[in-house]
Structure formats: C-alpha cells, structure tokens
Amino acid sequence: MPVQYILGEWDFQGLNLKMVPPVFIPRPETEELVEWVLEEVAQRPSEVKAQDGPLILEVGCGSGAIALSLLSQLPKSQVIAVDKEEAAVSLTQENAQRLQLQDRIRIIRLDITSDKCRTHLLPWGPMDLVVSNPPYVFHKDMEQLAPEICSYEDLVALDGGDEGMDVITHILTLAPQLLNASGSIFLEVDPRHPELVSSWLQSQPDLHLSLVGVREDFCGRPRFLHIQKSVPSVAAL
Template sequence: MQCLRNIQRCNFISFTRGLPFCQFSSKSIDVNQLRVELTKEFQSVGIERRESLLSAEYIIAHVLGKKMFHEVSRKTMIPKAQWLQIKELAKKRSERMPLQYVLGEWDFHDFTVKLSPPVLIPRPETEELVEYVLQDVGPDRSCQKFLEVGCGSGAVTLCLLSKLPWITAVACDISREACDLTTENLTKYQVDGRAVVLNMDFKDSETIQRICELGPFDFILSNPPYIPSADIDHLDPEVKTYEDRRALDGGQDGLDFVRHLLAVSPPLLKTNGKLWLETGLEQHGLIKKMIDSKPEQNMTFLQSLEDITNRERFCLIQKRSR
C-alpha cells in the first residue's frame, strides 16, 4: 500500500512531459486518483477546469474500453499497460491537442466518426444544422441528391445518407486528408456506395464544372470558413495550432468563401433548391445584403435559424424560379 500511495503522489507534470517519474510497481493505479491528477495537469497548461475534468474522464474511459467515465467502476485499478496508454494520450492533451484528435474519434449524432489532424472537428452546432435539414426534407423522397461543400471528416454527409436512405451525395473538400477521412467514415457505415467524394478546390472553375455534371442538387449545405483572418491567431491553441486554417479563415470580413458559394450555387441547384449555411454570429445581415444586391443570381434569403443558445447561426437560402 505504501508503494501505491507513492505512485499516486507522483508529479503528473513530470510524467506527461517525459521527465523522470516514479517507478511503476506491480500494483495498479486507482482510477479516481488518476482522474484527479490528470485534471490538475491539464489545468496547469491553461485548459479550463471543466474541460480539464472532461478530458481526463474521456481519456481514462477510452483506454478502458468505455465510452463515458460513468461506465467505469470506481473500484477499477488500472494495470501497467493501460497506464502507459493513458500516459501517452495525456501527454498529447497537455500539448493542447484537441481531445477529439487525442482519442482519434468523436460522436456525431448516432455515429462515431474517426478524426485526425488537421481535419476540422465537427461541432455541436453542425449537428443542429443537420437536424434542421432532416426536418426540412422529412419523408420527401423527391429530394434525391445533395452537395456538401467542405466535407471535413464526412460526419454531415454520413449522417444524412444514413438517415435518408434514398438520397445520394457529392462531398467536396480541398484537403486530401479530409477526403480520405470522409471515405473511411462513409465506408465504416456502409453508405460509401451512395456518395462521390471529390478532392478538389471549390474555388476552381474546373471543380464547378465537374460538380455541375454530377448535379443538379436538391440542396447544398456547407460549414464554410467564416472566421475573419485577423481573429485566427486569437483562437484557442487547440484550434489555431491543430486544425486546418483553410477550413477556418474566411478572409477580411469572414465571408470570402460565402460570396463564392452564393455566386456558383444557382447553376448547381434545381429550381427551388436550397442552400444551407452555418455561419459566424452577426453575419446574416451582410449575407442578406449580398443576396439582395445581386438579383441576377436568382437567390432569396429565406430565414435565419438559431442554435441551441438562441443565436443566429444558420442561413436558409433558396434558388428562385424565374
């Protein structure tokens, strides 16, 4: 017992940074004490307390083969092999790697998608966007095909294909890593046969021509880059250091990609087809002005939709019939 208490008193900052630490004995480590020490370590590198606690719990549960910490018995004693796995994951988290990358996976709706840097991590807001789209489509089987611009991990396309089994998709991203991850996640859930994944630059005219050949689409959806360039360096280290800047940086006012998307969407959409956008806060007025100022694009700003915090986060835009 004395040896175990000595292990529990080890300096976690030392162990996660690869400095000398207490010799591991044949005895195991108490899961509750480990959670406490990991939480302290994560806090010491600037991660806020609640996030530190969640990171500790997720890492421990993951290594022990559980989804959530509450599924782990409080009497669990962690053996050496799993202690070493936890140590390695904790080191990555202490370097401010996002928890989703540390675990290599994350839940999105009913699915567990594989994740790896630098592919954009799907956020809870994007889950809400998918809910809005699903509610809008409902049981309408005349809605046959959609386009996702900036597919990232493929979480959105995966969810829509799985919940709308009659529909097909085109998923496009400039990132090779993103397209590989999308293909892997779609294959895992056996919906890859209903999707075309394009590793192409959406701002390139050849890309638009290729997508036109695969369309027209009943709807397009995108979580485009919408953060103003000047704000990128002020983001949390997890975001600015690890996630693909191309998926974040929206130019001077955050709307460069949105402008392009509005310009090229009309020929890609069916008449009355819809464009769904996830946006930054306080951008909807500017987006509506863009649309109203170019009636030749034949688009109408239908409405703003709120996220769970009651803030305008999503735009619904429609192609008008002439």
C-alpha cells in the first residue's frame, strides 16, 4: 500500500491533505503545475489583480490538491472543482473544510465527457482559468504501471485512452465556451502530448485556442501546457 494511504495524509504545496484510497495521490510534478499557474496570475496587469481574484475551474479534483493550493495562495480566488468520482468529491470537500477554504470552492460531481457538462458549468462562467491534471496515460502503457498503483489507486484517473487524449480533447472542446476573452488552460500531460495537442488544436481552428507555452518537469520532460484563448479577428469573422 502506498505510504500516503498508510499515513492517511500527505503534504502538497505546504498543505496537509487527507488521503484515502482509491483517490489518486498527487505527485510532486503537479506542484510544478500549480507554481506555473501562480506565476501566470502574478504577471497579470495590476488593474486585473486589483479586482476580485481569478475564477478557476479544476477538472478532476481528486483529493483537491490543485484547487486548494490555488485557493490558499490566491486569497481572492474562487474555484469550481469537478470530478466524476464520488470518493474524490467527498475527499475534496473534507480537505477544503480541514483547511477552512470551503467558502471559496464549489465541488461538483460531474463527468467532463458527459453531454450535460456544458449546461452545468456555463452558469458559473465566464472563468479566467481552467486547470487540470487529467487522465493522460496512453492505454497501452497502463500495464506498465507499478503494482502498488494498479492495486490501490483509481485507474480511471490515469487511463487517457489510445493516445492519452480522451479527456484532454473534451476539456479543450468545452473550455472556449467557459473562458473569458483572454482565458487560459493549464494541463499536466504526457511528454508525447505537446506535439499531439498542438496538431489537434490546428485541426480545430473554430475553438480559437493556441498552445502558447510548454514547460518541462524537474526531470526535463515536457510535462505542462499553457493554452490560450484568442478572440477571433474582425477579418476572420
């Protein structure tokens, strides 16, 4: 059994979070994703930061690690956190209360790939950021996962389909409808995905999304993507 489940808690970005199987255990790489989002928010114009903090959608909240880290470090922010698994929704709620952040987060059990997803989320928008560590493991690579992962953690949180893109493409298809005019999407992905995502976005020009940044993890692998929404020009219209 992973040590995080044995201890029943684990630290992430300085927060002590409760951990229970089978909810996915946040990895150190994901802390780097949070840091990149914080850097991006810090670089916004002062007039934007002077207003209410960003409204953030997290897709696949799991233990709540990403959402609660952002809330704790962005005091004016609000988060909508969704996950299709009841265990994850319950654990995020418990961790939010544990950290006294429950007043700034709405936690919803929702499958991002479902037809009703758009209807549920549109009333909360427009959003400034979409952040996700989605299932991105290529299905053929699932059998290579460590035994302790296969035995204890939720494999649905890992398996991204044939090319690891199943949930990623749903997020990218939905995001333009939810984001404000200059909104951003931050994703943790497989090192093979920057090229795949870039090609996919080029094949979907009507989404008006551009891959504007790729960042490596501490092992030097391209692991994080920054995708920006662009307003179509008058000529394009």
